[in-house]
Amino acid sequence: MSSDQRKPLIRTRSWAQRTFGKMEEGSMRSSIFTLIASSMDTSCLSLPLILHYVGVVPGLCLILASALGSLIGMNCICKAASHRQIYSYSGLVYDVLGKGASIILEVLMILYIFFEIVGYQIICIITVVSFLKYFSIEIDEYKNFIMLGYTTFVLFPMSLMKKLTGLKHLSLFSIGSILYLCVVLIIDFPHFQSTNELSEVSWVSMDNDFFPACSLAVFAFVWHMSVATVFSEMKDPSLKRMQKANSRVFLIQVLIYIFIAVFGYLSLLEDTPMFITERNPPKHYTSDLYMCIGRLLIVFVIMCTVMLFTITCRQAIISLSSKFNKKEEVSTLTHVLITAFILYGALSVSIAIPAAEVIFTFLGATYTIFAYVYPALLEVHNTKKGWGDKGNIMVIMLAATFTIISGVGVINSAVKME
Template sequence: MENPLQTEMVNMGLCEKPNGMLGTETPEPSYTGPENQELEEFLPHVSGKEKQRFTDFEGKTSFGMSIFNLSNAIMGSGILGLAYAMANTGILLFLFLLTAVALLSTYSIHLLLKSSGIVGIRAYEQLGQKAFGTPGKLAAAIAITLQNIGAMSSYLYIVKSELPLVIQTFLNLREKTTDWYMDGNYLVVIVSASIILPLALMKQLGYLGYTSGFSLSCMVFFLCSVIYKKFQIPCPLPLNSTDHTVLGNTSLISDITYQNGHIYEEKIGGCSAKMFTLNSQTAYTIPIMAFAFVCHPEVLPIYTELKDASKKKMQQVSNISIAVMYCMYFMAALFGYLTFYDQVESELLHTYSRVAQFDILILCVRVAVLTAVILTVPIVLFPVRRAIQHMLFQNKEFSWIRHTAIAVVLLTLINLLVIFAPTILGIFGIIGATSAPCLIFIFPAIFYIRIMPKDKEPTRSPPKILAACFAGLGVLFMIMSLSFIIIDWATGGGKSSGSH
């Protein structure tokens, strides 16, 4: 016979439910079905035992390794576009905006952790389902899908622009030829079919986990090279007047010009840093930054695996990870900008081809970054396929045909996007102005408002009002960014910028 007082105390959360006591508790979402086999890599469990609630799960990942994992989730191709963003905002405005986006990302992770702690949810899509039912789940899944498609597109765009330069350097060709192996579009298709697709067809994600550490190491190597090259590349850059390309051997620059020859020295751009500036390309700044800080779909899986997990401990993990990436982002943007100033392109690594195409260090950076992004694409494809499975085939058993078909269709669409996109700036802009604000600003706030019980925090309580303002800020950012980008495209401003 149950004690009514004890039952009421359990329902209020004042004591634990004793063994054998019946009660209505929100069931833990099941992740054991065939349709969720890929998800199991993120959600380890002890076979043969009853699943534990998320907040009680005994993770095995250390504090330091969790920081490493979340830092790697944050770090991505967005770092290559930040120098361009600084060139179109100025150093002070860029620093202010970068700081604001980093702090807002930290706050949104705080909202996610509070929401997940209440309901015991360990996946972003499931949090949306708990808050708004099927529409919330679909909205989160669509946003994650768009974000990851944008990430994969940016990775393959790097392959399209950098791999021909690597081949040209290895073949010691001074000029780019029209051969098929020098065409970035062909190379993207070949790399996708021969390397990315076989890796993406693996059934479990765990086999690809080793690439995450290598990817982060490559970006650290990239940052060190950007800082080093700042003191090696002169300003202004010398120009070859016959073909309008920058002279490759910058160590041989002199004041001598050839009056009766073809080559003479011209000044390209200014060499003074701007503290504050606004132009048509400034509209891309916040989307690029938002794109660079999106890690929110990975926060809950990392929280699940954290040893001695608590909301406070996971918040510390996120704070340190964002702080580390904030410093890396600012350093890469600052030294990249101070190297090329107004001549920096929307993809920083490609800018070095104008002065250091045959430089061994830059070649090593290119090869490292290319290897990292190629091996990262299959990892990013897994959650996209999982989201599609949740949206369209939730109650279906695992099928190799469907597993393969989704990967092939996704890679085909992404290849078409990369082939026909004029610059990487458009990918950063559109994805950063749509899915990124949803994942960083809007969804964490509205999920929190819906999930947090009114008896703990009334609708007009300061935390919920602050969350509502946070969601409104995300909507404002999205509308403003999209409006400015569309205006820039309509006036033709985006066609020339950042073009290669």
């Protein structure tokens, strides 16, 4: 028997097995799921408002451009990680751009996560108010006291966990809730659309609302903080496989978000709220029970997400402080005080600045720095072609454009609040 005949047969898995079979740790599907889970959250609730602000055509273009910009940024991070063999975003920035740039990145991430907690506190109380209104219960006068009690007796004790393993099922629940909302919007669309005229649809509307719309679109695609770590956990961490995973995440999330944006806006037109879960049903539509269930799901998702971000923010603060005092372990008292500072600080800001649009446009503007600017700088250093290279110039200009527009969006939203 020849040596060729003695070789075992290698059975390749079918498409159905690869797609629907058991999800193995480090597989392509596992990486895709992790990336989607880290980015698909309640930030998508404001997507219909983008179409209301600028019209259907520019709104969809903004969503696609933001997603494409995020994809380019992710691929830039993956290239640098593959080249340097460093799979921590801040560690990668430290190695390529230096200690100063790394510290600035960590400060920005802490600031970003803190204001995400602020934003989720605002969404939570708005969603609770909308949920209780379905049962004719008004709590507007007491909502600040309710949030204080909710923070003290629910969020604070549960956020004292030192590890994230207790929240491992959050990702699946969060994705399921967003998909449920998407299905509800599609199913209910005929009932809402029957009260609207096609002539009332805004196809193109370019004014000052373009800038906050851009910030909201950018904020919907938050992928970058985990991409390098996910890259390192793949069984075959080749650059080609990671870029393939990035592309699939891009396609899946864009498709779901476009459905939410289009069906959410066309259902309500001029009555489109900041968050689609706040929608008011038409008079002839006697029951909005499906959306009421969706609101309840969102409240639970937000509760788990705030705990997750509080733990992440605390870990980031401890990690940053260890670079100055060389102490990686902190006392139990320090652990509790940092947790209290994050949660009660976020609650105070959410009460002082209840305008959700200002918070979310600020998050979009902050996100552009570590989603576009830092990846662009990594790409320039990685290519070694210098600042004069056409490709590098294009990447830098794209990053600068998104950052400037998003920054103007924050100012515009703050002026509107006044």
